[in-house]
Amino acid sequence: MSVPAPPGDQQPTGRPDGAGRDPWAPPPPGAEPVGPAPYPVVAPWGAPQPRNxxxxxxxxxxxxxxxxxxxxxxxxxxxxxxxxxxxxxxxxxxxxxxxxxxxxxxxxxxxxxxxxxxxxxxxxxxxxxxxxxKAIDHARTEIKEAKASAQASRKAEAAAEKARHLAFGETYTFSDGLKVTVGKPVPFTPDEFANGHAEGNKAIEVTVTVVNTGEKRVRIKTGLPDVSDADGASAELVIDGSGRQKVLDGYVLPGRTMVGAYAFSLPPKAAGRAEVEFSPDAMELDDAYWSGRLGH
Structure with missing residues:
Protein backbone atom coordinates (compact mmCIF):
# COMPACT_ATOMS: atom_id res chain seq x y z
CA MET A 1 0.00 0.00 0.00
CA SER A 2 1.51 3.26 -1.06
CA VAL A 3 1.81 6.26 1.12
CA PRO A 4 0.70 9.57 -0.40
CA ALA A 5 3.11 12.38 -0.47
CA PRO A 6 2.65 15.14 1.99
CA PRO A 7 0.78 18.15 0.77
CA GLY A 8 3.76 20.42 0.84
CA ASP A 9 5.78 18.19 -1.43
CA GLN A 10 3.24 18.06 -4.27
CA GLN A 11 4.23 19.68 -7.56
CA PRO A 12 1.69 21.78 -9.25
CA THR A 13 0.33 20.48 -12.47
CA GLY A 14 -0.73 22.42 -15.50
CA ARG A 15 0.00 26.11 -15.87
CA PRO A 16 2.10 27.56 -13.09
CA ASP A 17 0.60 30.40 -11.15
CA GLY A 18 3.91 32.12 -10.96
CA ALA A 19 3.94 32.35 -7.17
CA GLY A 20 7.21 30.59 -6.81
CA ARG A 21 8.79 31.58 -10.13
CA ASP A 22 11.54 34.16 -10.57
CA PRO A 23 9.82 37.22 -11.94
CA TRP A 24 12.95 38.30 -13.91
CA ALA A 25 13.41 34.91 -15.56
CA PRO A 26 12.26 34.52 -19.16
CA PRO A 27 8.99 32.68 -19.67
CA PRO A 28 9.22 29.00 -20.41
CA PRO A 29 9.06 27.93 -24.01
CA GLY A 30 5.63 27.99 -25.46
CA ALA A 31 4.25 30.10 -22.71
CA GLU A 32 2.36 33.22 -23.65
CA PRO A 33 3.62 36.47 -22.17
CA VAL A 34 1.68 37.68 -19.27
CA GLY A 35 0.90 41.38 -18.88
CA PRO A 36 0.79 44.34 -21.34
CA ALA A 37 2.76 44.41 -24.63
CA PRO A 38 6.24 45.97 -24.44
CA TYR A 39 6.86 49.58 -25.68
CA PRO A 40 8.45 50.02 -29.16
CA VAL A 41 12.21 50.14 -29.26
CA VAL A 42 13.49 53.70 -29.45
CA ALA A 43 16.90 54.55 -30.90
CA PRO A 44 19.17 55.71 -28.17
CA TRP A 45 19.98 59.42 -27.83
CA GLY A 46 22.91 60.67 -30.02
CA ALA A 47 22.26 58.44 -33.05
CA PRO A 48 23.85 59.89 -36.30
CA GLN A 49 21.56 62.07 -38.47
CA PRO A 50 21.68 62.09 -42.33
CA ARG A 51 24.41 64.36 -43.62
CA ASN A 52 22.46 66.10 -46.40
CA LYS A 134 35.30 92.01 -83.56
CA ALA A 135 34.59 95.30 -81.83
CA ILE A 136 38.33 96.00 -81.58
CA ASP A 137 38.84 95.13 -85.24
CA HIS A 138 35.91 97.34 -86.19
CA ALA A 139 37.28 100.21 -84.08
CA ARG A 140 40.72 99.79 -85.65
CA THR A 141 39.16 99.76 -89.10
CA GLU A 142 37.21 102.92 -88.31
CA ILE A 143 40.35 104.59 -86.97
CA LYS A 144 42.28 103.65 -90.10
CA GLU A 145 39.44 104.87 -92.30
CA ALA A 146 39.19 108.08 -90.28
CA LYS A 147 42.94 108.63 -90.60
CA ALA A 148 42.82 107.88 -94.33
CA SER A 149 39.82 110.19 -94.72
CA ALA A 150 41.53 112.93 -92.74
CA GLN A 151 44.69 112.50 -94.77
CA ALA A 152 42.71 112.57 -98.01
CA SER A 153 40.83 115.61 -96.76
CA ARG A 154 44.10 117.37 -95.93
CA LYS A 155 45.47 116.50 -99.33
CA ALA A 156 42.29 117.74 -100.98
CA GLU A 157 42.41 120.95 -98.98
CA ALA A 158 46.08 121.38 -99.83
CA ALA A 159 45.33 120.76 -103.50
CA ALA A 160 42.39 123.17 -103.38
CA GLU A 161 44.51 125.76 -101.60
CA LYS A 162 47.27 125.33 -104.17
CA ALA A 163 44.75 125.60 -106.99
CA ARG A 164 43.53 128.93 -105.60
CA HIS A 165 47.03 130.44 -105.90
CA LEU A 166 47.71 131.45 -109.46
CA ALA A 167 49.98 133.63 -111.51
CA PHE A 168 48.76 136.74 -113.27
CA GLY A 169 46.92 135.84 -116.43
CA GLU A 170 45.72 132.41 -115.19
CA THR A 171 42.06 131.48 -114.72
CA TYR A 172 40.24 130.09 -111.71
CA THR A 173 36.67 128.75 -111.80
CA PHE A 174 34.63 129.22 -108.65
CA SER A 175 31.96 126.77 -107.48
CA ASP A 176 29.18 129.10 -108.66
CA GLY A 177 30.39 128.71 -112.27
CA LEU A 178 32.16 132.06 -112.58
CA LYS A 179 35.53 131.82 -114.32
CA VAL A 180 37.79 134.65 -113.16
CA THR A 181 41.02 135.86 -114.72
CA VAL A 182 43.24 138.59 -113.24
CA GLY A 183 45.58 140.04 -115.77
CA LYS A 184 49.06 141.30 -115.06
CA PRO A 185 48.83 144.81 -113.58
CA VAL A 186 49.88 147.65 -115.84
CA PRO A 187 51.05 151.16 -114.89
CA PHE A 188 48.34 153.66 -114.17
CA THR A 189 48.64 157.44 -114.23
CA PRO A 190 46.14 159.10 -111.89
CA ASP A 191 44.79 162.52 -112.79
CA GLU A 192 45.39 165.58 -110.67
CA PHE A 193 42.22 164.99 -108.68
CA ALA A 194 43.08 161.41 -107.70
CA ASN A 195 42.43 160.26 -104.17
CA GLY A 196 44.53 157.51 -102.51
CA HIS A 197 47.75 158.07 -104.42
CA ALA A 198 50.75 159.75 -102.78
CA GLU A 199 53.49 161.45 -104.72
CA GLY A 200 56.39 159.06 -105.37
CA ASN A 201 54.23 155.92 -105.20
CA LYS A 202 53.68 153.65 -108.15
CA ALA A 203 50.11 153.34 -109.37
CA ILE A 204 49.00 150.15 -111.14
CA GLU A 205 45.81 149.11 -112.86
CA VAL A 206 44.32 145.67 -112.14
CA THR A 207 41.89 144.12 -114.63
CA VAL A 208 39.48 141.36 -113.49
CA THR A 209 37.58 139.42 -116.15
CA VAL A 210 34.58 137.30 -115.12
CA VAL A 211 32.85 134.78 -117.41
CA ASN A 212 29.69 132.93 -116.39
CA THR A 213 30.16 129.30 -117.48
CA GLY A 214 26.99 128.08 -115.80
CA GLU A 215 23.39 127.88 -116.93
CA LYS A 216 21.99 130.44 -114.47
CA ARG A 217 22.75 134.06 -113.91
CA VAL A 218 25.10 134.71 -111.03
CA ARG A 219 25.34 137.88 -109.00
CA ILE A 220 28.70 139.39 -108.11
CA LYS A 221 28.26 140.61 -104.56
CA THR A 222 31.78 141.79 -103.73
CA GLY A 223 33.50 142.77 -106.88
CA LEU A 224 36.34 144.76 -105.26
CA PRO A 225 39.74 143.03 -105.23
CA ASP A 226 42.31 143.40 -102.48
CA VAL A 227 45.88 144.18 -103.58
CA SER A 228 49.00 143.62 -101.47
CA ASP A 229 52.49 144.85 -102.23
CA ALA A 230 55.75 142.91 -102.04
CA ASP A 231 55.91 143.45 -98.27
CA GLY A 232 52.40 142.01 -97.78
CA ALA A 233 50.86 145.39 -96.92
CA SER A 234 47.52 146.25 -98.48
CA ALA A 235 47.75 148.76 -101.29
CA GLU A 236 45.47 151.79 -101.28
CA LEU A 237 42.67 152.01 -103.78
CA VAL A 238 43.03 154.99 -106.15
CA ILE A 239 39.95 156.91 -107.19
CA ASP A 240 40.11 159.70 -109.74
CA GLY A 241 37.79 161.44 -112.16
CA SER A 242 39.05 159.81 -115.34
CA GLY A 243 36.30 157.24 -115.41
CA ARG A 244 38.77 154.46 -116.24
CA GLN A 245 37.90 152.43 -113.12
CA LYS A 246 34.97 150.05 -113.35
CA VAL A 247 33.58 148.12 -110.39
CA LEU A 248 32.15 144.63 -110.92
CA ASP A 249 28.55 144.65 -109.73
CA GLY A 250 25.25 143.03 -110.60
CA TYR A 251 24.36 139.80 -112.39
CA VAL A 252 26.42 137.98 -115.01
CA LEU A 253 24.18 136.13 -117.43
CA PRO A 254 25.07 132.63 -118.66
CA GLY A 255 27.80 132.79 -121.28
CA ARG A 256 28.32 136.52 -120.75
CA THR A 257 31.49 138.32 -119.67
CA MET A 258 31.99 141.21 -117.24
CA VAL A 259 35.23 143.16 -116.83
CA GLY A 260 36.30 145.29 -113.89
CA ALA A 261 39.24 147.73 -113.73
CA TYR A 262 40.81 149.09 -110.54
CA ALA A 263 43.77 151.31 -109.71
CA PHE A 264 46.00 150.88 -106.65
CA SER A 265 48.95 152.82 -105.29
CA LEU A 266 52.11 150.92 -104.19
CA PRO A 267 55.09 152.30 -102.26
CA PRO A 268 58.18 152.66 -104.46
CA LYS A 269 60.25 150.11 -102.45
CA ALA A 270 57.46 147.51 -102.49
CA ALA A 271 56.35 147.98 -106.06
CA GLY A 272 58.36 145.12 -107.56
CA ARG A 273 55.70 142.48 -106.81
CA ALA A 274 51.99 142.41 -106.09
CA GLU A 275 49.25 139.96 -105.11
CA VAL A 276 45.59 140.34 -105.98
CA GLU A 277 42.95 138.63 -103.85
CA PHE A 278 39.46 138.31 -105.29
CA SER A 279 36.16 136.45 -104.79
CA PRO A 280 32.84 137.15 -106.52
CA ASP A 281 31.08 136.37 -103.20
CA ALA A 282 33.29 136.89 -100.15
CA MET A 283 30.59 135.63 -97.79
CA GLU A 284 30.13 132.25 -99.50
CA LEU A 285 33.25 131.56 -101.60
CA ASP A 286 36.92 131.38 -100.67
CA ASP A 287 39.20 133.93 -102.25
CA ALA A 288 41.57 133.12 -105.05
CA TYR A 289 45.01 134.73 -105.30
CA TRP A 290 46.95 135.99 -108.29
CA SER A 291 50.52 137.16 -107.88
CA GLY A 292 53.67 137.96 -109.85
CA ARG A 293 56.34 140.49 -110.51
CA LEU A 294 55.53 143.88 -111.94
CA GLY A 295 57.18 145.34 -115.00
CA HIS A 296 58.88 148.71 -115.05
Missing part, protein backbone atom coordinates in the same frame (compact mmCIF):
# COMPACT_ATOMS: atom_id res chain seq x y z
CA UNK A 53 24.16 69.52 -46.24
CA UNK A 54 26.52 68.86 -49.15
CA UNK A 55 23.71 67.87 -51.50
CA UNK A 56 21.61 70.89 -50.57
CA UNK A 57 24.57 73.22 -50.99
CA UNK A 58 25.40 71.64 -54.35
CA UNK A 59 21.85 72.18 -55.60
CA UNK A 60 21.72 75.81 -54.45
CA UNK A 61 25.17 76.63 -55.84
CA UNK A 62 24.45 74.85 -59.11
CA UNK A 63 21.23 76.79 -59.59
CA UNK A 64 23.04 80.05 -58.76
CA UNK A 65 25.78 79.26 -61.27
CA UNK A 66 23.27 78.61 -64.05
CA UNK A 67 21.39 81.84 -63.32
CA UNK A 68 24.57 83.91 -63.31
CA UNK A 69 25.90 82.23 -66.43
CA UNK A 70 22.67 83.05 -68.26
CA UNK A 71 23.49 86.76 -68.04
CA UNK A 72 26.25 87.76 -70.44
CA UNK A 73 27.45 90.53 -68.16
CA UNK A 74 27.62 88.22 -65.11
CA UNK A 75 29.05 85.04 -66.63
CA UNK A 76 32.42 85.69 -65.04
CA UNK A 77 30.74 85.35 -61.61
CA UNK A 78 29.22 81.95 -62.46
CA UNK A 79 32.35 79.81 -62.42
CA UNK A 80 32.84 79.92 -58.63
CA UNK A 81 29.37 78.65 -57.56
CA UNK A 82 29.41 76.17 -60.45
CA UNK A 83 32.76 74.69 -59.38
CA UNK A 84 31.65 74.56 -55.77
CA UNK A 85 28.45 72.82 -56.87
CA UNK A 86 30.52 70.14 -58.58
CA UNK A 87 32.70 69.67 -55.51
CA UNK A 88 29.88 69.64 -52.98
CA UNK A 89 27.73 67.48 -55.23
CA UNK A 90 30.50 64.93 -55.61
CA UNK A 91 30.94 64.81 -51.85
CA UNK A 92 27.15 64.48 -51.39
CA UNK A 93 26.96 61.56 -53.86
CA UNK A 94 29.87 59.87 -52.08
CA UNK A 95 28.15 60.28 -48.73
CA UNK A 96 24.93 58.86 -50.17
CA UNK A 97 26.80 55.79 -51.39
CA UNK A 98 28.23 55.31 -47.91
CA UNK A 99 24.76 55.57 -46.44
CA UNK A 100 25.43 58.69 -44.39
CA UNK A 101 23.26 60.92 -46.63
CA UNK A 102 19.80 60.44 -48.07
CA UNK A 103 19.63 63.09 -50.77
CA UNK A 104 21.64 61.54 -53.57
CA UNK A 105 19.23 62.95 -56.19
CA UNK A 106 19.69 66.46 -54.86
CA UNK A 107 23.49 66.09 -54.90
CA UNK A 108 23.35 64.70 -58.46
CA UNK A 109 21.16 67.61 -59.56
CA UNK A 110 23.70 70.01 -58.04
CA UNK A 111 26.49 68.34 -60.04
CA UNK A 112 24.50 68.57 -63.26
CA UNK A 113 23.58 72.22 -62.66
CA UNK A 114 27.18 73.04 -61.79
CA UNK A 115 28.40 71.44 -65.01
CA UNK A 116 25.72 73.26 -66.98
CA UNK A 117 26.70 76.55 -65.34
CA UNK A 118 30.35 76.01 -66.28
CA UNK A 119 29.36 75.11 -69.83
CA UNK A 120 27.20 78.21 -70.26
CA UNK A 121 29.84 80.39 -68.60
CA UNK A 122 32.51 79.05 -70.94
CA UNK A 123 30.29 79.62 -73.96
CA UNK A 124 29.56 83.15 -72.77
CA UNK A 125 33.28 83.77 -72.32
CA UNK A 126 34.03 82.60 -75.85
CA UNK A 127 31.15 84.68 -77.21
CA UNK A 128 32.36 87.75 -75.32
CA UNK A 129 35.95 87.29 -76.49
CA UNK A 130 34.82 86.96 -80.11
CA UNK A 131 32.50 89.95 -79.75
CA UNK A 132 35.21 92.10 -78.16
CA UNK A 133 37.71 91.02 -80.81
Missing amino acids: GMGISALVLGFTGVVLAAFIVLFWLAWLPAVLALIFGGIGISQARKGVATNRGMALAGVLLGGLGLLISTASLIFTVVLVD
Whole structure:
Protein backbone atom coordinates (compact mmCIF):
# COMPACT_ATOMS: atom_id res chain seq x y z
CA MET A 1 0.00 0.00 0.00
CA SER A 2 1.51 3.26 -1.06
CA VAL A 3 1.81 6.26 1.12
CA PRO A 4 0.70 9.57 -0.40
CA ALA A 5 3.11 12.38 -0.47
CA PRO A 6 2.65 15.14 1.99
CA PRO A 7 0.78 18.15 0.77
CA GLY A 8 3.76 20.42 0.84
CA ASP A 9 5.78 18.19 -1.43
CA GLN A 10 3.24 18.06 -4.27
CA GLN A 11 4.23 19.68 -7.56
CA PRO A 12 1.69 21.78 -9.25
CA THR A 13 0.33 20.48 -12.47
CA GLY A 14 -0.73 22.42 -15.50
CA ARG A 15 0.00 26.11 -15.87
CA PRO A 16 2.10 27.56 -13.09
CA ASP A 17 0.60 30.40 -11.15
CA GLY A 18 3.91 32.12 -10.96
CA ALA A 19 3.94 32.35 -7.17
CA GLY A 20 7.21 30.59 -6.81
CA ARG A 21 8.79 31.58 -10.13
CA ASP A 22 11.54 34.16 -10.57
CA PRO A 23 9.82 37.22 -11.94
CA TRP A 24 12.95 38.30 -13.91
CA ALA A 25 13.41 34.91 -15.56
CA PRO A 26 12.26 34.52 -19.16
CA PRO A 27 8.99 32.68 -19.67
CA PRO A 28 9.22 29.00 -20.41
CA PRO A 29 9.06 27.93 -24.01
CA GLY A 30 5.63 27.99 -25.46
CA ALA A 31 4.25 30.10 -22.71
CA GLU A 32 2.36 33.22 -23.65
CA PRO A 33 3.62 36.47 -22.17
CA VAL A 34 1.68 37.68 -19.27
CA GLY A 35 0.90 41.38 -18.88
CA PRO A 36 0.79 44.34 -21.34
CA ALA A 37 2.76 44.41 -24.63
CA PRO A 38 6.24 45.97 -24.44
CA TYR A 39 6.86 49.58 -25.68
CA PRO A 40 8.45 50.02 -29.16
CA VAL A 41 12.21 50.14 -29.26
CA VAL A 42 13.49 53.70 -29.45
CA ALA A 43 16.90 54.55 -30.90
CA PRO A 44 19.17 55.71 -28.17
CA TRP A 45 19.98 59.42 -27.83
CA GLY A 46 22.91 60.67 -30.02
CA ALA A 47 22.26 58.44 -33.05
CA PRO A 48 23.85 59.89 -36.30
CA GLN A 49 21.56 62.07 -38.47
CA PRO A 50 21.68 62.09 -42.33
CA ARG A 51 24.41 64.36 -43.62
CA ASN A 52 22.46 66.10 -46.40
CA GLY A 53 24.16 69.52 -46.24
CA MET A 54 26.52 68.86 -49.15
CA GLY A 55 23.71 67.87 -51.50
CA ILE A 56 21.61 70.89 -50.57
CA SER A 57 24.57 73.22 -50.99
CA ALA A 58 25.40 71.64 -54.35
CA LEU A 59 21.85 72.18 -55.60
CA VAL A 60 21.72 75.81 -54.45
CA LEU A 61 25.17 76.63 -55.84
CA GLY A 62 24.45 74.85 -59.11
CA PHE A 63 21.23 76.79 -59.59
CA THR A 64 23.04 80.05 -58.76
CA GLY A 65 25.78 79.26 -61.27
CA VAL A 66 23.27 78.61 -64.05
CA VAL A 67 21.39 81.84 -63.32
CA LEU A 68 24.57 83.91 -63.31
CA ALA A 69 25.90 82.23 -66.43
CA ALA A 70 22.67 83.05 -68.26
CA PHE A 71 23.49 86.76 -68.04
CA ILE A 72 26.25 87.76 -70.44
CA VAL A 73 27.45 90.53 -68.16
CA LEU A 74 27.62 88.22 -65.11
CA PHE A 75 29.05 85.04 -66.63
CA TRP A 76 32.42 85.69 -65.04
CA LEU A 77 30.74 85.35 -61.61
CA ALA A 78 29.22 81.95 -62.46
CA TRP A 79 32.35 79.81 -62.42
CA LEU A 80 32.84 79.92 -58.63
CA PRO A 81 29.37 78.65 -57.56
CA ALA A 82 29.41 76.17 -60.45
CA VAL A 83 32.76 74.69 -59.38
CA LEU A 84 31.65 74.56 -55.77
CA ALA A 85 28.45 72.82 -56.87
CA LEU A 86 30.52 70.14 -58.58
CA ILE A 87 32.70 69.67 -55.51
CA PHE A 88 29.88 69.64 -52.98
CA GLY A 89 27.73 67.48 -55.23
CA GLY A 90 30.50 64.93 -55.61
CA ILE A 91 30.94 64.81 -51.85
CA GLY A 92 27.15 64.48 -51.39
CA ILE A 93 26.96 61.56 -53.86
CA SER A 94 29.87 59.87 -52.08
CA GLN A 95 28.15 60.28 -48.73
CA ALA A 96 24.93 58.86 -50.17
CA ARG A 97 26.80 55.79 -51.39
CA LYS A 98 28.23 55.31 -47.91
CA GLY A 99 24.76 55.57 -46.44
CA VAL A 100 25.43 58.69 -44.39
CA ALA A 101 23.26 60.92 -46.63
CA THR A 102 19.80 60.44 -48.07
CA ASN A 103 19.63 63.09 -50.77
CA ARG A 104 21.64 61.54 -53.57
CA GLY A 105 19.23 62.95 -56.19
CA MET A 106 19.69 66.46 -54.86
CA ALA A 107 23.49 66.09 -54.90
CA LEU A 108 23.35 64.70 -58.46
CA ALA A 109 21.16 67.61 -59.56
CA GLY A 110 23.70 70.01 -58.04
CA VAL A 111 26.49 68.34 -60.04
CA LEU A 112 24.50 68.57 -63.26
CA LEU A 113 23.58 72.22 -62.66
CA GLY A 114 27.18 73.04 -61.79
CA GLY A 115 28.40 71.44 -65.01
CA LEU A 116 25.72 73.26 -66.98
CA GLY A 117 26.70 76.55 -65.34
CA LEU A 118 30.35 76.01 -66.28
CA LEU A 119 29.36 75.11 -69.83
CA ILE A 120 27.20 78.21 -70.26
CA SER A 121 29.84 80.39 -68.60
CA THR A 122 32.51 79.05 -70.94
CA ALA A 123 30.29 79.62 -73.96
CA SER A 124 29.56 83.15 -72.77
CA LEU A 125 33.28 83.77 -72.32
CA ILE A 126 34.03 82.60 -75.85
CA PHE A 127 31.15 84.68 -77.21
CA THR A 128 32.36 87.75 -75.32
CA VAL A 129 35.95 87.29 -76.49
CA VAL A 130 34.82 86.96 -80.11
CA LEU A 131 32.50 89.95 -79.75
CA VAL A 132 35.21 92.10 -78.16
CA ASP A 133 37.71 91.02 -80.81
CA LYS A 134 35.30 92.01 -83.56
CA ALA A 135 34.59 95.30 -81.83
CA ILE A 136 38.33 96.00 -81.58
CA ASP A 137 38.84 95.13 -85.24
CA HIS A 138 35.91 97.34 -86.19
CA ALA A 139 37.28 100.21 -84.08
CA ARG A 140 40.72 99.79 -85.65
CA THR A 141 39.16 99.76 -89.10
CA GLU A 142 37.21 102.92 -88.31
CA ILE A 143 40.35 104.59 -86.97
CA LYS A 144 42.28 103.65 -90.10
CA GLU A 145 39.44 104.87 -92.30
CA ALA A 146 39.19 108.08 -90.28
CA LYS A 147 42.94 108.63 -90.60
CA ALA A 148 42.82 107.88 -94.33
CA SER A 149 39.82 110.19 -94.72
CA ALA A 150 41.53 112.93 -92.74
CA GLN A 151 44.69 112.50 -94.77
CA ALA A 152 42.71 112.57 -98.01
CA SER A 153 40.83 115.61 -96.76
CA ARG A 154 44.10 117.37 -95.93
CA LYS A 155 45.47 116.50 -99.33
CA ALA A 156 42.29 117.74 -100.98
CA GLU A 157 42.41 120.95 -98.98
CA ALA A 158 46.08 121.38 -99.83
CA ALA A 159 45.33 120.76 -103.50
CA ALA A 160 42.39 123.17 -103.38
CA GLU A 161 44.51 125.76 -101.60
CA LYS A 162 47.27 125.33 -104.17
CA ALA A 163 44.75 125.60 -106.99
CA ARG A 164 43.53 128.93 -105.60
CA HIS A 165 47.03 130.44 -105.90
CA LEU A 166 47.71 131.45 -109.46
CA ALA A 167 49.98 133.63 -111.51
CA PHE A 168 48.76 136.74 -113.27
CA GLY A 169 46.92 135.84 -116.43
CA GLU A 170 45.72 132.41 -115.19
CA THR A 171 42.06 131.48 -114.72
CA TYR A 172 40.24 130.09 -111.71
CA THR A 173 36.67 128.75 -111.80
CA PHE A 174 34.63 129.22 -108.65
CA SER A 175 31.96 126.77 -107.48
CA ASP A 176 29.18 129.10 -108.66
CA GLY A 177 30.39 128.71 -112.27
CA LEU A 178 32.16 132.06 -112.58
CA LYS A 179 35.53 131.82 -114.32
CA VAL A 180 37.79 134.65 -113.16
CA THR A 181 41.02 135.86 -114.72
CA VAL A 182 43.24 138.59 -113.24
CA GLY A 183 45.58 140.04 -115.77
CA LYS A 184 49.06 141.30 -115.06
CA PRO A 185 48.83 144.81 -113.58
CA VAL A 186 49.88 147.65 -115.84
CA PRO A 187 51.05 151.16 -114.89
CA PHE A 188 48.34 153.66 -114.17
CA THR A 189 48.64 157.44 -114.23
CA PRO A 190 46.14 159.10 -111.89
CA ASP A 191 44.79 162.52 -112.79
CA GLU A 192 45.39 165.58 -110.67
CA PHE A 193 42.22 164.99 -108.68
CA ALA A 194 43.08 161.41 -107.70
CA ASN A 195 42.43 160.26 -104.17
CA GLY A 196 44.53 157.51 -102.51
CA HIS A 197 47.75 158.07 -104.42
CA ALA A 198 50.75 159.75 -102.78
CA GLU A 199 53.49 161.45 -104.72
CA GLY A 200 56.39 159.06 -105.37
CA ASN A 201 54.23 155.92 -105.20
CA LYS A 202 53.68 153.65 -108.15
CA ALA A 203 50.11 153.34 -109.37
CA ILE A 204 49.00 150.15 -111.14
CA GLU A 205 45.81 149.11 -112.86
CA VAL A 206 44.32 145.67 -112.14
CA THR A 207 41.89 144.12 -114.63
CA VAL A 208 39.48 141.36 -113.49
CA THR A 209 37.58 139.42 -116.15
CA VAL A 210 34.58 137.30 -115.12
CA VAL A 211 32.85 134.78 -117.41
CA ASN A 212 29.69 132.93 -116.39
CA THR A 213 30.16 129.30 -117.48
CA GLY A 214 26.99 128.08 -115.80
CA GLU A 215 23.39 127.88 -116.93
CA LYS A 216 21.99 130.44 -114.47
CA ARG A 217 22.75 134.06 -113.91
CA VAL A 218 25.10 134.71 -111.03
CA ARG A 219 25.34 137.88 -109.00
CA ILE A 220 28.70 139.39 -108.11
CA LYS A 221 28.26 140.61 -104.56
CA THR A 222 31.78 141.79 -103.73
CA GLY A 223 33.50 142.77 -106.88
CA LEU A 224 36.34 144.76 -105.26
CA PRO A 225 39.74 143.03 -105.23
CA ASP A 226 42.31 143.40 -102.48
CA VAL A 227 45.88 144.18 -103.58
CA SER A 228 49.00 143.62 -101.47
CA ASP A 229 52.49 144.85 -102.23
CA ALA A 230 55.75 142.91 -102.04
CA ASP A 231 55.91 143.45 -98.27
CA GLY A 232 52.40 142.01 -97.78
CA ALA A 233 50.86 145.39 -96.92
CA SER A 234 47.52 146.25 -98.48
CA ALA A 235 47.75 148.76 -101.29
CA GLU A 236 45.47 151.79 -101.28
CA LEU A 237 42.67 152.01 -103.78
CA VAL A 238 43.03 154.99 -106.15
CA ILE A 239 39.95 156.91 -107.19
CA ASP A 240 40.11 159.70 -109.74
CA GLY A 241 37.79 161.44 -112.16
CA SER A 242 39.05 159.81 -115.34
CA GLY A 243 36.30 157.24 -115.41
CA ARG A 244 38.77 154.46 -116.24
CA GLN A 245 37.90 152.43 -113.12
CA LYS A 246 34.97 150.05 -113.35
CA VAL A 247 33.58 148.12 -110.39
CA LEU A 248 32.15 144.63 -110.92
CA ASP A 249 28.55 144.65 -109.73
CA GLY A 250 25.25 143.03 -110.60
CA TYR A 251 24.36 139.80 -112.39
CA VAL A 252 26.42 137.98 -115.01
CA LEU A 253 24.18 136.13 -117.43
CA PRO A 254 25.07 132.63 -118.66
CA GLY A 255 27.80 132.79 -121.28
CA ARG A 256 28.32 136.52 -120.75
CA THR A 257 31.49 138.32 -119.67
CA MET A 258 31.99 141.21 -117.24
CA VAL A 259 35.23 143.16 -116.83
CA GLY A 260 36.30 145.29 -113.89
CA ALA A 261 39.24 147.73 -113.73
CA TYR A 262 40.81 149.09 -110.54
CA ALA A 263 43.77 151.31 -109.71
CA PHE A 264 46.00 150.88 -106.65
CA SER A 265 48.95 152.82 -105.29
CA LEU A 266 52.11 150.92 -104.19
CA PRO A 267 55.09 152.30 -102.26
CA PRO A 268 58.18 152.66 -104.46
CA LYS A 269 60.25 150.11 -102.45
CA ALA A 270 57.46 147.51 -102.49
CA ALA A 271 56.35 147.98 -106.06
CA GLY A 272 58.36 145.12 -107.56
CA ARG A 273 55.70 142.48 -106.81
CA ALA A 274 51.99 142.41 -106.09
CA GLU A 275 49.25 139.96 -105.11
CA VAL A 276 45.59 140.34 -105.98
CA GLU A 277 42.95 138.63 -103.85
CA PHE A 278 39.46 138.31 -105.29
CA SER A 279 36.16 136.45 -104.79
CA PRO A 280 32.84 137.15 -106.52
CA ASP A 281 31.08 136.37 -103.20
CA ALA A 282 33.29 136.89 -100.15
CA MET A 283 30.59 135.63 -97.79
CA GLU A 284 30.13 132.25 -99.50
CA LEU A 285 33.25 131.56 -101.60
CA ASP A 286 36.92 131.38 -100.67
CA ASP A 287 39.20 133.93 -102.25
CA ALA A 288 41.57 133.12 -105.05
CA TYR A 289 45.01 134.73 -105.30
CA TRP A 290 46.95 135.99 -108.29
CA SER A 291 50.52 137.16 -107.88
CA GLY A 292 53.67 137.96 -109.85
CA ARG A 293 56.34 140.49 -110.51
CA LEU A 294 55.53 143.88 -111.94
CA GLY A 295 57.18 145.34 -115.00
CA HIS A 296 58.88 148.71 -115.05
